[in-house]
Amino acid sequence: MDEKKMCSICKEKPATLFFTKISSDNKKQNVDLCDACAKAKGVDADPTALLIADADVMLGLGAALEVEQAVGTDLKCPRCGFSQGDFKKSGRLGCPGCYVTFAEGLRGLLKTMHKGTRHTGKAPEALRSTRENADKLKTLQAKLTKAIKDENYEQAAQVRDEIKQLTGRPAPTASPK
Amino acid sequence: MNLHEFLVSPAETAQRHGPHDRIVMSSRVRLARNVRDAAFPGWAKKPERVKILEMIRPAVESLPEMKGAFSEAMDNLGALDKQILVERHLISREHAAKSSGSGLVLNREESFCVMINEEDHLRMQALRPGLQLRQAWGAIDHLDSELEKKLDYAFDNELGYLTACPTNLGTGIRVSAMLHLPGLVLGEQINPIIQSVNKLGLAVRGLYGEGTEALGNVFQVSNQMTLGETETTIVERLEKVLAQIIEHEENARQTLLEKKPKVVFNHIGRAYGILANAHSISSKETMNLLSLMRLGVDMGLFPGAERSLVDELFILTQPAHLQKQFSDKLSAEERDLLRADMVRDRLKNVSRPVTKPTPPNTGN
Numbered sequence: 001m002d003e004k005k006m007c008s009i010c011k012e013k014p015a016t017l018f019f020t021k022i023s024s025d026n027k028k029q030n031v032d033l034c035d036a037c038a039k040a041k042g043v044d045a046d047p048t049a050l051l052i053a054d055a056d057v058m059l060g061l062g063a064a065l066e067v068e069q070a071v072g073t074d075l076k077c078p079r080c081g082f083s084q085g086d087f088k089k090s091g092r093l094g095c096p097g098c099y100v101t102f103a104e105g106l107r108g109l110l111k112t113m114h115k116g117t118r119h120t121g122k123a124p125e126a127l128r129s130t131r132e133n134a135d136k137l138k139t140l141q142a143k144l145t146k147a148i149k150d151e152n153y154e155q156a157a158q159v160r161d162e163i164k165q166l167t168g169r170p171a172p173t174a175s176p177k
Numbered sequence: 178m179n180l181h182e183f184l185v186s187p188a189e190t191a192q193r194h195g196p197h198d199r200i201v202m203s204s205r206v207r208l209a210r211n212v213r214d215a216a217f218p219g220w221a222k223k224p225e226r227v228k229i230l231e232m233i234r235p236a237v238e239s240l241p242e243m244k245g246a247f248s249e250a251m252d253n254l255g256a257l258d259k260q261i262l263v264e265r266h267l268i269s270r271e272h273a274a275k276s277s278g279s280g281l282v283l284n285r286e287e288s289f290c291v292m293i294n295e296e297d298h299l300r301m302q303a304l305r306p307g308l309q310l311r312q313a314w315g316a317i318d319h320l321d322s323e324l325e326k327k328l329d330y331a332f333d334n335e336l337g338y339l340t341a342c343p344t345n346l347g348t349g350i351r352v353s354a355m356l357h358l359p360g361l362v363l364g365e366q367i368n369p370i371i372q373s374v375n376k377l378g379l380a381v382r383g384l385y386g387e388g389t390e391a392l393g394n395v396f397q398v399s400n401q402m403t404l405g406e407t408e409t410t411i412v413e414r415l416e417k418v419l420a421q422i423i424e425h426e427e428n429a430r431q432t433l434l435e436k437k438p439k440v441v442f443n444h445i446g447r448a449y450g451i452l453a454n455a456h457s458i459s460s461k462e463t464m465n466l467l468s469l470m471r472l473g474v475d476m477g478l479f480p481g482a483e484r485s486l487v488d489e490l491f492i493l494t495q496p497a498h499l500q501k502q503f504s505d506k507l508s509a510e511e512r513d514l515l516r517a518d519m520v521r522d523r524l525k526n527v528s529r530p531v532t533k534p535t536p537p538n539t540g541n
Binding site for chain 1: 211213214215216217219220296318321322325326330331332333334335336337338339341342343344346347348350378402403404405406407408
C-alpha cells in the first residue's frame with residue numbers, strides 16, 4: 001500500500017511539494033508541504049518563486065522541526081505562560097524571559113540558524129563596560145590559572161592584582177596556596 | 178495629521194539620488210528591539226500592547242531626528258493609507274495588518290521609520306536612496322543609542338538583543354538593498370546568482386519582501402543571520418556581495434546589447450508600445466513593462482527621457498496610490514482603465530525608443 005506523506009507544517013493534509021535540505025555537513029532533512037501551507041509560506045509551483053522563498057522556508061521550517069525534536073511540549077515560561085507548543089505553532093517566543101525558560105531547546109536551534117551562538121555586536125551603553133569587564137575577567141582568570149599551574153608565582157601575583165583592580169575585590173577562587 | 182499630505186510626493190521621491198541608483202534603488206538597515214519584562218507583541222494581550230505603545234511612542238517622538246514626524250496609532254490609519262505605506266516600502270505588510278496597540282513614527286525626510294509593536298516592540302529602520310548601507314547603519318545605530326537612554330531594552334550578555342523570533346536574535350539587524358536586475362533576468366542568469374547569494378547566508382526576496390514575487394525585476398537582498406557577528410561585519414559582507422551583483426548586472430546588460438541587440442530592442446520597444454498605447458493595464462503588467470523601460474533609459478534608448486519619470490510611475494501606478502487619486506472606490510477593472518490613461522498621458526512626450534543608443538546615461 002502506498003502511504004501518503006503528510007505536510008510537515010499542518011500535519012493534516014497530504015504533502016504535494018517535497019524538499020530535501022542538505023546542510024553544509026551533508027546531512028539531509030526532508031520537508032514536505034501541502035498546497036495550502038506552501039502557499040502560506042510563499043512557495044508555489046513557479047520555480048523562480050520557489051528559489052526566492054527557498055532560504056526563508058528552510059530556515060523557518062528547519063527551526064520548528066528541530067525544536068520539536070529537542071524538547072517536549074509541556075514546558076511553560078513562568079513569566080508569560082508561553083509554552084513550547086506555542087513556539088512550535090508560531091516560531092515566535094512569548095517574552096524575553098522565554099530565552100531562559102527554553103534555553104535548552106533553543107541552543108541547538110540557534111547553532112543551525114546563526115553564525116555563532118554568542119552575541120559579539122552592539123550592546124547598550126550602560127552594559128558595555130560590564131560586558132567588556134566580564135570578557136577581560138575571563139581572560140585574566142585563565143591567565144591566573146595557567147600561571148599557578150606553571151608555578152610562575154610572580155606573574156600570578158601580578159594578574160591577581162589586575163583582577164583585584166577590575167573587580168574591586170580580591171580574586172575569590174584562584175589564590176595560590 | 179493627514180498621512181497623504183505628510184508623505185513626500187512620488188515625483189520628489191523619484192528625484193532622490195544615491196550612489197549606483199541605476200541598479201540599487203534603495204538601502205535599508207532595520208534593528209529589532211524589545212523592552213524588558215514585557216511580552217512580545219504577538220503574545221501580549223491588547224491592554225499590554227497598548228501600554229507598551231504608550232511608553233515607546235513618546236520616547237521615539239522625542240528624538241531630535243523625529244522632529245516634526247508623523248506619529249500615529251495603527252488603528253487611526255485607514256486600509257488605504259496603510260497600503261500606501263506598504264507600496265512606499267515604509268512599513269511591512271505584517272505591520273499594515275495591525276490595528277490597536279501598534280503604531281508608526283515616520284520622520285519628515287522619510288529617512289527613518291519606526292514601527293511599534295510589529296513582531297517586536299520596536300522595528301526601527303533607516304532608509305537611503307541608492308547604495309548607502311554604511312550610512313544607513315550609522316544613522317540607525319545613532320538613533321538606537323539615543324533611544325536606549327529612554328527605554329530599558331531586553332538584552333542578554335550571551336545572546337544580545339532578545340527578539341520575538343530567534344532568527345533575529347543578537348544584533349536584531351537586517352541589512353537590505355532593493356535591486357533592479359532586468360539584465361540578469363533577460364540574460365537568464367538570475368537563478369544561479371540567487372543560488373550563490375543564498376549560499377552566502379543571504380536571502381533574496383521579491384518586491385515587497387518575504388514571500389513576494391520579483392515584480393518589475395526588483396529583488397531585495399538581505400542578511401539572514403543576526404547572531405555571532407558584529408553589525409559591521411554583516412554590513413561589509415552585504416556591500417561586497419552587492420558590488421558583485423552590480424558588476425554582474427552591468428556585464429549582463431553589456432552582453433545583451435552586444436550579442437542579442439534585437440532581443441533587447443524587441444523587449445523594450447514592446448514595453449514602450451504597450452505602456453504608451455494601452456487602454457487597460459494591470460498593476461503587475463505595468464511594473465514589468467516599466468522595468469524594461471527603465472532598462473531602456475539606462476541604455477540610452479530613450480534620449481531625453483529621465484529615469485525619474487519611470488520611477489515616479491512605478492509608485493503612482495500601484496493599486497493604493499492609484500485609488501488615492503480618485504475619490505470613489507474603484508474596482509480592479511476600473512483601476513486598470515485609469516492606470517492605462519495615466520501612463521499614456523505621462524508618456525505622451527516620450528518618443529519611441531531608438532536603436533542606436535546615445536552615450537549611455539551613466540547615472541552615478
